[in-house]
Amino acid sequence: MSGDFSAPLLRKNNGKDISGEEEEDISLKSSFVRKTWEEVKTTWYIAGPAILTSLFQYSLGFVTRTLVGHLGTIELAAVGLQGLVVSGIGFGIMMGMGSALETLCGQAYGAGKPSMLGIYMQRSWVILLMTAIPLTLVYIFAEPILKLLGQSSEIAEVAGKFSIWMLPQLLAYALNFPLQKFLQAQSKVMAMAWISLGVLVLHVGLSWLSIVKLEMGLVGAAISLNLSWCLMVICQMIYVFTCCKEAWTGFSWLAFTDLIGFIGLSLASAVMLCLEYWCYMVLIVLAGLLKNPEIQVDAASICMSVEGWLFMIPLGFIAASSVRVSNELGAGRPKAAKFSVAVMVSMSLVIESTFVVLILTTRKVFPALFTNNKLVMAEASDLAIFLSLSIILCSVQPVLSGVAIGAGWQSKVAYVNIATYYLVGLPIGVLLGFKLPFGLQGIWSGVILGIALQTIILVIMTLRTDWEKEAALAKLRVSSWGTSTDKLSNGCS
Template identity: 45%
Template sequence: MIMDNSTEERLLSPEELNSSDLKRRVWNESKKLWVIAFPGMVARVSSFGMIVVTQLFMGHISELDLAAFGLQQSILLRFVDGILIGMSSATETLCGQAYGAGHYHMMGVYLQRSWIIDGVTATILLPLFIFTTPILTLIGQEENIAIEAGKISIWLIPILYSYVFSLTIQMYLQAQQKNKIVGWLSAFSFLLHVLLSWLFVIKLGFGLAGAMSAFIISSWLLIIGEFVYIFGGWCPNTWKGFTKAAFADMLPLVKLSISSGVMICLELWYSSILVLLAGYMKNATVAISAFSICLNINGWEFMVCLGFLGSSCVRISNELGRGNAKAAKFSIKVALVTSIVIGLIFWVLCMVFSREISYLFTSSEEIAESVSRLHVLLAFSMLLNSIYPVLTGVAVGAGVQSMVAFVNLGSYYVIGLPVGILLGYVAHLQVTGLWVGLLGGVGVQTLLLSYLTWRIDWNDQV
């Protein structure tokens, strides 16, 4: 979105900080953020919603299927999703800066390079899906849960390869502010998934096969729709067709993809490890089910906040590409305040309706009671979700992912994880102790990211 240069230069002029000018600037920046953020929210909420809906129907098949899918979704799917989301965020950085600088033809090249890199990465990860049962058995998970999880993991292989395309295409379209189509297609896929899940599981009684088939069909229909949009001529400036240039000069993208992957993976694997630890507690089926239900509720709200991560990344990378540091800094402030307001709304909802939410996933009183005991910690996790994704988006937009990787490593694995283990096992707080550790790690990460953002020299970034 191109703006008048004189307007941009005045964004943060001290002599013009009167209330009317400030309101106008906030309003204009908010419109630009929401144009990018809202379709991104719809896409991410719908995409994650398909996982949640699948788990919801699994819970009405059997407690064992609920625990097995919760284990798979919270560990294996989150593990590979973290790698591919992280590596795909390199596409977001490069496409955003290319669009801001007016190098439109390079965006299609970056997209094709990301397909190659992510496709190879997905293939390397394939053995994790094939040998899930022996891996889970080896690390001490209950045998019946490990066997059922192994059955589910084979069904997840098509989902693995769908991420290669869905994540990169969304970031490619988002960088050029054409992600409305992604929002519409994602919403349609989600509604179709709910319908197919009801038809296959409840009406026709296909059980596990029905729930997973609905998941696969809905995921790939979304990608087919995106292919039609790109190849059909709706991106004439950025998509010039397939090219051999996609195979050339890949090393810079590989390096950025790896640093991006490490940054996101350290974040997403953190909660996965805590779910794994829940599997070693007394009554593992209840512990895993309750913890994964809370993570799904937390994750669904996190998808809303990821819309601001994407919009912050695009706005900042666009402005850096144009050479405007003042506009980049102002965008951070507006995105952060807006996201925090949304986080406060979710905090209130979680405090009021915690027990009612748990019954959407299970009819077990024991699991519902375990979920209800975590509602205060869950509410504060949702509040922090509204802050650190925006700050992560700032880092992605500026291309300083490697610094955030070190922040995540220290926050989660030096502080959060040890605290969770001590409280969960030594202090015998069980799942509550694990979640306190999770919350502590996120809190430290938020403080460090705030300091990192404050210390960035935006003129130097330009």
């Protein structure tokens, strides 16, 4: 018997001889591609409907601002200011506090304890409805608050009246966000998408009827927007009560237990997300302090509307990343959580980059969707490059924020946000916008710097994460938070 027995074993692949090492390399590549494809499908199963839900819900205000914009520059500025500042405060706090459920519900569901989810949601309702009571003061006294912030009297007066009419929306927020997080944790997101689409279609017709056909102006805008949000909440409640029997076991007095610890996590979540969301609110307020405030606020509002609309895509990835990370950590699979993060960041970056190309290509055209004023259109077109930079950064940063929520890092990220946005970004923006002759572009440059710095820090935190440790912490969290709910399974409800 002859031959070189030291040579590697050769096998055929598509007619070519390959070594055992090459075959193993091909097998690893094939396994990686297959694993990536499975993660992409799992992510889109959650992120796709979540993105649609976010787009449809955000489009409620988008439709209202678009129709109101053709009433006049004062009306557009007032509705933009109310939506991004006054309602923005309520929206940010409610969304932030409701995000505590993403950590708790996601990890509990991943650990195989779905009965805990209904109690968590009820606790969140209690806390958010209690929080909504003092927040009504912001809506009621919106006019003097806006004037105190330096906004023009004419815009502040109209925005103040509109804010009072929008009080029902605040209560809808308090119920809506816990419902969403409850459903997201179980990956029951398609129902939310269909409900949101149905409400949006109704809202378009109702808004056109009240604002344009019946010429009810801002009153009609408020009526249609409030009705749409209330209908959204009612439909989601009906779905939860009838189709989520495993996770929803009915109303229980246990919702009023363990509230102190729950409030702590809710506040940490609120601080983390509000500090991000409010940074753009501050940008709008600062725009109102520049020369020609109507033009500046209108242009900023248009760009914020476009960014807010496109932000719904990474917001869907926030939902997906928080659900995937919390589920995998709760199930004790840290490597799967880490891999999921990498896949979602890549997808979000590619998608948002595509929209940036579209915005830069149509920068002279898209402002016409909101206004007929040539000065506002020109200012909004000049801001397109800053809008594009924000969108690129916000394709990565929200996904990492979702990771933080899924892992329960809210307190750490809150400190990061304070430093990057409010100690670095906004002070530099104020310097560029007011002390140096860069105006609104200078202010936005500072905000972009803050986002960039925050993104870099979050990337470093994610890369340095000990995922095995995070899985152990998730197991401990589910065990400690589940004490009261275990009583429920024993008949105490």
